[in-house]
Amino acid sequence: MSVTLTINGEPRTIDADPDTPLLWVLRDELKMTGTKFGCGIASCGACTVHWDGMPIRSCQTYLADLEGANLTTIEGVNGKAAEAVQAAWVELDVPQCGYCQSGQVLAATALLAETPKPTDDDIDAAMDGNVCRCATYARIRKAIHLAAEKMEA
Amino acid sequence: MLHLLQNALKAAQPSRRTFLKMSAGTVGGLIIAAKLPNTAQAAAQDGDFIQPFVHIRPDNTVVVLSKHLDKGQGVNTGLATLVADELDASWDQVTTEFAPSNPQVYANTLFGVQGTGGSTAIPNSFMQYRQAGAAAKAMLVAAAAQQWGVAADSISVSQGIVSDNAGHSATLGELAGLAAQQDIPSEPVLKTPDQWVYIGKSFPRVDTKNKSTGAPNTYTMDVHKDGMLVAVLARPPRFGGKPVSFDDTATRQVAGVVDVIQVPTGVAVLATSTWPAIQGAQTLSVEWDDSTAEMRSTTEIMAEMQDMVTKSGVNVRRDGDPEAALASADRVIEVDYEFPFLAHGAMEPLDIVMTFDGEKAEIWTASQIQTIDHNVASATLGIPFENVSINTLWAGGSFGRRAQGDAHPVAEAALITKALHEKGQSGVPVKVVWTREHDTAGGYYRPMSAHKVRVGLDADGNVTAWSHRMAAKSIVKGTPFEAFLMKDGVDHNMTEGAHDTTYAFPVFEMDQHFAETPVPVLWWRSVGHTHSAYVVETMVDRIARETGKDPVAYRLELLKDDPRKANVLKLAAEKAGWDQPVAEGRHRGVAVHKSFGSYVAEIAEISMRDDGTIKVEKVTCAVDCGIPINPDNIKAQIEGGIGYGLGAVLRNEITLTDGIVDQQNFDTYAPLRMSDMPEIDIHIVPSTEAPMGIGEPGTPPIGPAVANAIAAARKEWITVLPMTRHGLV
Numbered sequence: 059m060s061v062t063l064t065i066n067g068e069p070r071t072i073d074a075d076p077d078t079p080l081l082w083v084l085r086d087e088l089k090m091t092g093t094k095f096g097c098g099i100a101s102c103g104a105c106t107v108h109w110d111g112m113p114i115r116s117c118q119t120y121l122a123d124l125e126g127a128n129l130t131t132i133e134g135v136n137g138k139a140a141e142a143v144q145a146a147w148v149e150l151d152v153p154q155c156g157y158c159q160s161g162q163v164l165a166a167t168a169l170l171a172e173t174p175k176p177t178d179d180d181i182d183a184a185m186d187g188n189v190c191r192c193a194t195y196a197r198i199r200k201a202i203h204l205a206a207e208k209m210e211a
Numbered sequence: 212m213l214h215l216l217q218n219a220l221k222a223a224q225p226s227r228r229t230f231l232k233m234s235a236g237t238v239g240g241l242i243i244a245a246k247l248p249n250t251a252q253a254a255a256q257d258g259d260f261i262q263p264f265v266h267i268r269p270d271n272t273v274v275v276l277s278k279h280l281d282k283g284q285g286v287n288t289g290l291a292t293l294v295a296d297e298l299d300a301s302w303d304q305v306t307t308e309f310a311p312s313n314p315q316v317y318a319n320t321l322f323g324v325q326g327t328g329g330s331t332a333i334p335n336s337f338m339q340y341r342q343a344g345a346a347a348k349a350m351l352v353a354a355a356a357q358q359w360g361v362a363a364d365s366i367s368v369s370q371g372i373v374s375d376n377a378g379h380s381a382t383l384g385e386l387a388g389l390a391a392q393q394d395i396p397s398e399p400v401l402k403t404p405d406q407w408v409y410i411g412k413s414f415p416r417v418d419t420k421n422k423s424t425g426a427p428n429t430y431t432m433d434v435h436k437d438g439m440l441v442a443v444l445a446r447p448p449r450f451g452g453k454p455v456s457f458d459d460t461a462t463r464q465v466a467g468v469v470d471v472i473q474v475p476t477g478v479a480v481l482a483t484s485t486w487p488a489i490q491g492a493q494t495l496s497v498e499w500d501d502s503t504a505e506m507r508s509t510t511e512i513m514a515e516m517q518d519m520v521t522k523s524g525v526n527v528r529r530d531g532d533p534e535a536a537l538a539s540a541d542r543v544i545e546v547d548y549e550f551p552f553l554a555h556g557a558m559e560p561l562d563i564v565m566t567f568d569g570e571k572a573e574i575w576t577a578s579q580i581q582t583i584d585h586n587v588a589s590a591t592l593g594i595p596f597e598n599v600s601i602n603t604l605w606a607g608g609s610f611g612r613r614a615q616g617d618a619h620p621v622a623e624a625a626l627i628t629k630a631l632h633e634k635g636q637s638g639v640p641v642k643v644v645w646t647r648e649h650d651t652a653g654g655y656y657r658p659m660s661a662h663k664v665r666v667g668l669d670a671d672g673n674v675t676a677w678s679h680r681m682a683a684k685s686i687v688k689g690t691p692f693e694a695f696l697m698k699d700g701v702d703h704n705m706t707e708g709a710h711d712t713t714y715a716f717p718v719f720e721m722d723q724h725f726a727e728t729p730v731p732v733l734w735w736r737s738v739g740h741t742h743s744a745y746v747v748e749t750m751v752d753r754i755a756r757e758t759g760k761d762p763v764a765y766r767l768e769l770l771k772d773d774p775r776k777a778n779v780l781k782l783a784a785e786k787a788g789w790d791q792p793v794a795e796g797r798h799r800g801v802a803v804h805k806s807f808g809s810y811v812a813e814i815a816e817i818s819m820r821d822d823g824t825i826k827v828e829k830v831t832c833a834v835d836c837g838i839p840i841n842p843d844n845i846k847a848q849i850e851g852g853i854g855y856g857l858g859a860v861l862r863n864e865i866t867l868t869d870g871i872v873d874q875q876n877f878d879t880y881a882p883l884r885m886s887d888m889p890e891i892d893i894h895i896v897p898s899t900e901a902p903m904g905i906g907e908p909g910t911p912p913i914g915p916a917v918a919n920a921i922a923a924a925r926k927e928w929i930t931v932l933p934m935t936r937h938g939l940v
Contacts, residue, residue, distance in 0.1 A: 075466060078486050086441075086484035091433035092425020094607075095485070096558050097647040101877040104558060132425030147423040151415060151843060154851055155283030156422025157430060157558035157607025163423055182886040189877060191558045191608050192283045193854020195888035197847070 063127045065090075066134025076122035081105045083121055084131060092132035092160045096189070103188030106161035107131045113168040115187075132160035139170040142205035150201045154192035162188050166202050175206050258388035260350070262395075263316050264343035265294055266308075267351075271371070271384030273300045276310040278317035279327040279336070280579045282557075282606035282613070283851070284906040285416060285844040286332040290340050292414040292841055296407050297344030297399075298351075300383060301371035307417050309603035312581035326580035328614045328734065330807035330904020333840060337902050338401075345399035347390070354389035355381060404838075404899065413843035418605065431562045431576045431604050436640035439564070440469060442627055443488035443644055444477035445495040449870040450654055451504035451729030454478050454497050461494040470634075471495070474626045476619065481627070485644055505729040506870040509659065513549060516661035516682035516726050520547070524680055524722035527701050527710040531718035533665075536676030540667030544757065546750065548664070549931040550742045551864030553657035553735055554650070554880060559607020561645040561653075563620045567628035568638035571598045574621065577606030579613035583691065587618035591625035610855065611734035612655060616690035620645075651880050652872035656865055657735030658683040658705075662746050667718075672758030677716040679709055679746070682724035684732045704734075708743035708806060708911065713773040714751060714766075730867070736855055740806040740911040745860075745932070748802040748915030753928060762801050762919065763789055776803055776810050779833040779896060783812035786894050787831035797828065800919025802912035808903030809836035810896075813853065815889070815916035819924055825939050827857060827889040827917055835896035837903045845905050846893045852909025853891060858883030860914035861940045864933050 059076040062069065065088070072083055079098075084090045084107070093116055096104030100115035107116045108130040143166045146152075153159045162185070169176055169184035176184070181202055190198070260267035266274040275294045281287040287307040295305045310317045317325045320335040348368055356363040359379045366375045374380040404410075421429055428434065447453065457478045459471040467487030472479045480491035537543055563576040565588075572592055578584045578601050588599045606613060624643045631639050645653065660683035667676035685705055687696040696704060702723065703710070710721035735741060755765035763784045770777040780803040784790070793799050796818050803812040816829040830853055839845055862881045866873045874880040918929045921939065934940050 075486075082484065082486040085433075086486065089427075089435060091427055091435075094430075094558070095432060095560070095644075097877050098489075099647070099876050099878060102558070102647075102882075144423050148415075148419050151419050151847065153283075153416070153419055153422035154285070154847060155558060155606060155608040156418060159422050160425040163425075185885040189558070189882045189884065191556055191610070191855070191882060192851045193858070193883055193888065194847070194851065195854060195883075195885045196850050196891050198885065199888075 059122065061121050061125050063124045063129060065129045066131060072121060074121055076120065078121045080107070080116040080119040080121060080124060084116060090131055090133050094157055094160055096158065101189075102158070103161045103165060104158045106164045106188065108135070108164060108168060111168060111171060113165050132164060135164060135167055137171070138209055139205070140167045142208040143167050143170065143201070145208060146201040146205040150197050150204065152194050152197040152201050154194055158188060158190045162190065162198055166198070166205065169202065170205055170209060174209055176202060260347065260387035260391045262343065262347060263310075264340060265298070265347045267347065267383050267387040267390070269384050269387055271304055271382045273298065273305045273383060275305060275307045275340070277307050278310045278319070278325060279332040280309075280577055280603060280606055280609070280613070281418070282577065282579070282609035284332070284848060285841065286327070287418065288414060288416045288844060289333050289840055290336055291417055292409045293337065293340035294344035294347075295414065296409040297341045297402060298348045298383070299368040299370065299408065302409065302414055304371050304383070305417065312578065312585045312601035312603070314582045317581075324580065324582035326582060326614065328579065328611070330809070330907045333902050334808065334904060341401055342399055345401050346396050349396045349399050350390040350393040351383060351386050353393040354386045355379070358386070358389060410840050411838065411842065413841055416844070429605050430559055430607050431564060432559055432607070432644070434564045434575050434604070434642065436564065436566070439640040439642055440481040440483065441485045441488045441642050441644055442479040442481050443485070443492040443646065444479045444623075444649070445492045445497050446477040446649055446653065447499050447504070449499070449501050449504035449506065450731065452499040452501045455500045456498045458496040461496070462491040465491045465494065472627055472630045474623055474630070476623050479627050479643070481641065488644065489646060501870070503729065504870060505867065507728075507867065508869055509552065509867045512726065512728055512867075513659065513661060516659070516724070517547065519682035519724035519726065520661050520663040520680040524682070524724040525700055527703070527706050527721040527723055529720040531676070533676045533678045533718050533720040536718040537665055537667045537678060540675050541670045542668050544666045544668070544753065546664050546753070546928070546930055548662040548742070548746050550660045550745070551866065551932060552659045552730065553859055553863055554865055554874070555608070555610040555612035555735055556651065556877075556880060556882060557606070557608030557610055557612055560647055560650040561612070561620050562643065563624045564640060564642045565624040565628050566638055566640045567592055567625065567632055569632050570594065572625065572628070573600050573602070574624070575602045575604060576620070577609070577613055578603045579606070579609055580618075583616065584618045584621045587621045588625050591622050592629055610736040611738070614734055615655060616692050647877065648875045652875055654731040655733040656730065657741055658686060658732040660742050662742065664746060664750050666750065666754060668754070668758065672760070674716050674754060676718040678720050680722040680724065681706060681709070682726050684726050684728055684730070686732050686734060686738070688725060704739050706743060707739035708804060709739070709747055712747055713776060713805070714747070714769040715772060736852070737806055737907040737910040740804065740907070741856070744802065744804040744806070744911035745914045745918065748804065748912065749918050749928060749930070752800070752915070752919040752922065756922065766803060775835050776805055779803060779810045779812040779835050782833035782894055782896065783814050783831055786833065786892065787814040787816070789814065798920045798924035800916045800921070800923055802915035802919060804908075804911045806908045806911050809834065809905060809908040811849070811908045811912050813912040813916045815913065815920045817917060817920040817924065823938050825917070825921065825934070827887070829890045829892065830913065830916070832891065832893045832909070833896065834893065834908070835898055836905050836908065837898050837900040839895050839898065840902050842895055845895055848905045849893050849909035850891050852907065853913045854883050854888055856910035856913040857889070857917065858887065860917060860932055861887070861934050
């Protein structure tokens with residue numbers, strides 16, 4: 059089956075089994091490995107990408123449903139919120155092992171695009187689906203607040 | 212597979228005396244620089260400076276070669292800090308690469324083999340990497356002196372610029388080629404602490420940008436080679452189970468599946484990409500031989516261990532006559548504890564890429580003990596040690612999981628590539644991928660354990676005897692680690708943090724019992740301290756509360772001979788406002804513990820929700836880890852260590868029902884999440900003592916600190932973990 063969609067602004071035609079999760083299309087077909095495999099059951103958020111700016115779990119999103127979709131991955135995420143998030147991540151040295159951080163960055167970017175001045179409760183609600191086993195949560199929280207300040211400036 | 216392991220450490224074992232010996236300070240015989248092989252010399256003539264730990268390139272990049280695995284603990288940044296400081300490089304010209312596997316050059320000086328663990332990376336590297344940086348600087352200065360025709364002592368280096376008083380100036384890169392031809396100083400002069408420019412000042416991490424932008428080729432999972440096959444295995448449902456036969460009719464129907472190969476650890480489905488390999492493994496029908504497998508439930512294993520601790524075991528330490536002291540005590544507090552198996556749950560499931568062409572093998576993986584991985588590959592394939600090469604990659608976490616004594620992922624990949632070679636598919640790269648289910652249900656757990664503590668008190672509430680017994684499967688007994696880590700039949704890892712407590716009790720004993728089960732067990736961030744600190748710190752708190760004493764003041768009374776431990780406790784108490792009443796609705800608990808040479812005190816502040824569950828609101832922490840090389844990374848490791856330990860005590864347990872693991876993924880082995888994370892306030896004690904570990908010491912105190920806060924809130928002592936068992940989560 060052939061599916062045509064847009065990834066990071068580029069039109070792509072993917073010829074693969076329609077039941078293939080987007081995660082493996084990205085990682086194995088397109089060699090875009092920034093999107094990570096963590097659990098395969100949408101429980102950890104390491105595979106988060108954007109569909110029309112909304113965070114989705116690519117491990118539970120199937121190729122068959124993606125005709126015409128507009129997707130953004132860590133390799134292509136940009137704009138004011140993304141730049142602020144990535145700058146804050148670097149400034150506060152958020153990552154440790156780093157394996158979850160692509161997903162964290164995309165979840166945080168989606169949050170700030172929607173809610174430019176999030177409260178701690180907003181952060182809990184938006185980020186609880188993204189697991190970090192190194193428990194960098196305290197820095198992620200600080201970095202989201204810092205990114206919000208950067209966006210205001 | 213054990214026969215493959217018996218020689219695992221022999222080939223490259225320069226000395227057994229140092230393996231895992233947890234003492235810093237012996238740095239004799241370090242390799243800091245070396246005569247170069249011809250190939251390296253040829254490269255040097257092109258303008259490169261190449262030494263074992265430092266490369267300086269003509270483009271002015273300083274590459275620090277890390278002999279350790281960076282699994283998030285920041286060791287590459289730490290090693291870069293040490294070199295950059297002595298070299299006086301500019302921090303933005305410094306980068307890191309992982310060193311090749313070569314135990315003669317890159318041994319952990321505390322292990323005697325190349326490997327990372329026990330929070331030893333900085334302690335064993337502190338002098339070595341500084342000396343390497345200082346040697347490189349001396350050679351650059353000698354090169355400048357030669358080029359400019361001036362005296363070496365008129366030359367200085369600052370922020371990556373070599374200059375003299377006569378107006379000469381050059382970058383490190385410009386002098387690299389000439390520096391490579393200078394004599395290697397045998398004893399380079401090191402800076403004094405007042406001259407340090409980076410040590411102690413939070414050098415920014417070298418990996419943050421790549422990890423925040425999804426950079427390619429960072430992790431093993433991201434490695435792709437032309438023609439590579441991905442292998443996912445059907446793994447035995449019970450520990451010790453072995454594949455007998457399989458039916459791959461359905462598996463072969465999955466588009467992309469190209470082969471099915473049986474190995475001792477399961478049946479490997481090889482496909483052209485990951486998804487068909489996962490599907491193929493799921494559709495495989497395998498007959499398993501469970502004749503030597505663990506068929507019991509964890510309740511039965513625990514019952515056996517609880518029975519063990521009713522009796523004396525292998526004695527680890529005994530001061531005085533505990534039974535007599537207990538018999539004559541005014542009263543005895545007797546408490547039993549239960550700790551579950553824990554999976555590590557690193558974000559990146561286990562994975563390895565390997566090629567074997569019949570003569571040579573190459574490996575790409577986050578190798579934590581390179582020398583074992585190297586030897587197991589060599590032994591499994593029947594090829595010489597020097598025919599194996601290992602490319603170490605960043606690890607998406609480990610927490611101990613990648614430091615196996617049996618190198619089972621390497622052995623498995625080796626058997627698969629060997630089978631392919633024998634089938635005429637020589638040299639085909641294979642990536643073995645573990646699913647989250649394999650990772651969670653695949654064993655190599657923090658051992659489950661039972662403890663019994665009996666404390667005798669006199670009429671005034673003073674401790675007259677402390678008797679502590681524990682039972683668990685030993686992590687080291689029966690593995691290649693046994694020769695180095697067991698002495699006189701005692702596994703000190705099992706009871707570390709308990710048998711060596713510095714609380715002053717007049718009569719003391721610690722016994723251990725070795726439980727047996729086919730369930731493989733392994734180091735889990737802070738190892739024995741994960742349970743010993745919980746037992747000791749909740750018991751001490753209980754004694755304080757039951758005898759009407761303040762838990763901090765009581766500990767200080769017992770710590771008169773341990774000033775560094777007392778000091779972190781006092782600092783944490785001061786910063787947490789321990790002498791002030793706690794806010795309405797909040798409750799506080801304290802714990803202090805030394806592990807891996809570092810002292811950490813934590814004060815947890817919790818609230819109780821109306822439904823009886825707890826929220827850990829804030830943790831105030833004081834840490835003394837000797838010279839704080841990178842204060843920001845120390846804070847990061849303490850934050851992470853607290854979160855890692857907290858998630859486990861709140862929710863995590865691996866249980867077996869009739870030998871089959873009940874938890875499979877993050878839905879049933881629930882990790883700590885953002886909304887669980889407390890506010891953390893960390894205070895680092897300034898110190899001139901030797902720098903010690905920081906990856907693990909943040910973890911042990913959090914469990915008991917939270918348990919002690921619960922006891923303060925509702926007079927209930929949690930002695931069986933996790934806390935989900937008590938409706939607290």
